Amino acid sequence: MAKLNALLVKKLRHDPAKGKRPVRFPDGDGLYLQIAPGAKGDTKSWLFRYTLHGKSREMGLGPFSDSAPGVTLAEARKRAAGARAKLAEGLDPINDRDAKAEKAKRDAAKASAHTFEAAARALVAAKAPGWRSAKHGAQWLATLEQHAFPVIGHKAVATIDTADVLAVLRPIWSKTPETGSRIRQRIEAVLDDARVQGWRDANLANPALWKGHLSATLPSPKKVRPVEHHPSLPWQEMGPFMVALSEHKGMASKALRFAILTGSRTGAVRFMKWGEIDPATKVWTAPAANMKTKRPHRTPLSAAALALLEEVKPLAKTADDCVFPGARSKRPLSDMALSMLVRGMACDGLGEGEAPRWRDGENRPVVPHGFRASLKGWSLATGYPDQLSELALAHADKDKVRAAYAREDMCEERRPMMDAWALHCGTAPKSASASE
Template sequence: MSSEDVKALRHDGKPGNRLFFIGHVKGLALQITPKGSRSWLCRVTVDGQRRNIGLGPYPTISLSEAKRQAQLHHAKAYAGTDPLQAREEAAKAREAERAKALTFEEAARRFLPSKQAGLRNKKHAAQWESTLSEYVFPIIGKKPVAEVDVEDVQKVLLPIWLKVPETASRVRGRIEAVLNWARVMKCRPANMANPASWKGNLEHVLPEQRKGGKHPALRLEQAADWFAALRQMPGTAARALELQTLCASRSGEIRGLTWGEVDLERAVITIPGARMKAGEPHRIALSSAAMKLIQATPRTPGQPLVFPGAQGRQLSDMSLSAVVRRMQAKAEAEAIKRGDEPGKAGWRDVETGKPAVPHALRSTFRDFASEIGHFPRELAELALAHRIGSKAEKSYWRGDMLERRRPLMEAWAEFLGA
């Protein structure tokens, strides 16, 4: 059969594909579908079993090329090699080579959509990509994902490990997740340990982040759910903790807050130096959510405290901690009802697994400012009433940048869902 004869072949219109054996090579046929698409097929027999091997579309693959390929497959079959199996193994080998060449950034970008799809909050989803882009890709993004080792992970983490510990911990976890995905997708050897894992690995080579331990912090991914649960809690202590969260303040600053320190017209709280850790007055820019909370708080004649405790005295720090413990206990009880493990329920620190405590909300706020809000470091530090810069640097500062801090506090309240 000539090339012109092959070109003239047509489907008969009946259901199913049609095979036209060409005759030049045993088993070589042109397959035509009812819709008219054409492709080459070669039938060979290996160990008494028939193999149908596709050779490609016609006319992309010409008659002469189809004959050449068919002859090669028959030669392999005659030698005892299964051509179909050989092709599959070659394809796997090529895929393995491509997997070895896959860079960490390429692996991360293939992994991210599936991870982000499981996150309800769009900001949390964006946070994954932003932290990887900022801290990881510039250092190991172009390195083959199959070759990333402990030294590479250290290069990423050491510059930020002590500077922004919560952010660094989350970056470590995200690197670990990408490398786990790469192993499952066979882009890393199955027997290769994850160099970003913490237990028995990085815990032995990274310095301690804070001497004397750190407060178990609320994860950014859980902040909105935590705040929603807090707003469901009754009582004065719960409302004080709500304001403390919105203002990113220390417990004592809110527990001792008086009506004389609140300026509702200017939406600002001014805490005197005598009540501040640094001994200097501190102003807090109130978000609209914080304003609504204060405005809704009942005011007792003759009572100076905004959130008085029993018998009109100042709330204790334990009162606010008790609110968090009740929230945690409720979450664990609900986990038991669902049949889940209570030890993992609620709101826990990403490293220690311990339930978050009120003071660590400031750490969560700091992470939000840098990771999601992308606000200047100085604004976040001023909002937290931290000292910034040397004496020489401070001489250049004018005021406390109160109005520039206001968008930061609004963004924080919006992030919490307030």
């Protein structure tokens, strides 16, 4: 190396190659440093000379450099040794190198042709015979089109890594964990299929894998609870909703209608017993055990609420029976029964991306608890005192001093408001009046 460097320094100093033929400095075993004259100065490169089948050939090994990224003497010797190994196998190292370069070029072109979007659409097409319907396949793609394609749709599946997957998931993981989880599963499926198809290195782990991978970075979707208000139906739409709800004849529909008419939490309604109702005063007194405030709560019953009780009264045998029993005798309805009823009314039969039939101002499907907010909005819009609606909703007064003195529940003062609410919902008999 020292001898080679000394010759190079001498050569560069005296510059005998300028305007003449290239000059070569041998390192041994066919390796040369070549200096060629040029209009912008000499160029220095490595050259390997060999003879195969009686013919002399010269193989370029790259530009000279004392350090990377150029080719150092050590690297040039390594490449020359590799070429000599090919010769020992009876192969032409130039042809072998060109063949590998061409294969790499074809593989790169093949990989670039298989983008994530193309791979996802190919997977959906391949699974089409197994979809419940063509619409199911379109729904499967919908979330990817909305969230994944804009971020990684253009990328070759062979190059997608964990950072790419996280770039898709992080913006939505905490806001809509259910959607985020669904998208992760679909990205994982696309990349698994790409590996099977040979579009992705079989030795690469799937970057969308949850267990043992993304689970270490992202919180579990089941534990993510976005802080937000319950989706509630605008109070102006309560009439049409109640008409649609009344078309469902099951016990869940009756319980939900009663909860809406009384402004009650669904838990208090589900555990409601016949002994809590006073027919003479038309008041329902929910016990403290069933109330969030842990205090008994009286509710004046409108004509519509009383009519609902008459519908289910034939099922009652004792005062301890549930007013709205579940499928099993003497057992209350499950909270899921009411939630699934409302969700089904809002979303059943719709494709992903379609707005729910019954939704709040943010296009979220309404939930049973949200109807309490509908009552609150209606009461304020129609001029009822805030205190009355707060009492109707059994909200705890955050002012402890005021709460200690305000012990009157104003049950009878609330009655006209609850009667008017029932009329607004369109469920009260035509003969009913706000003063009944």
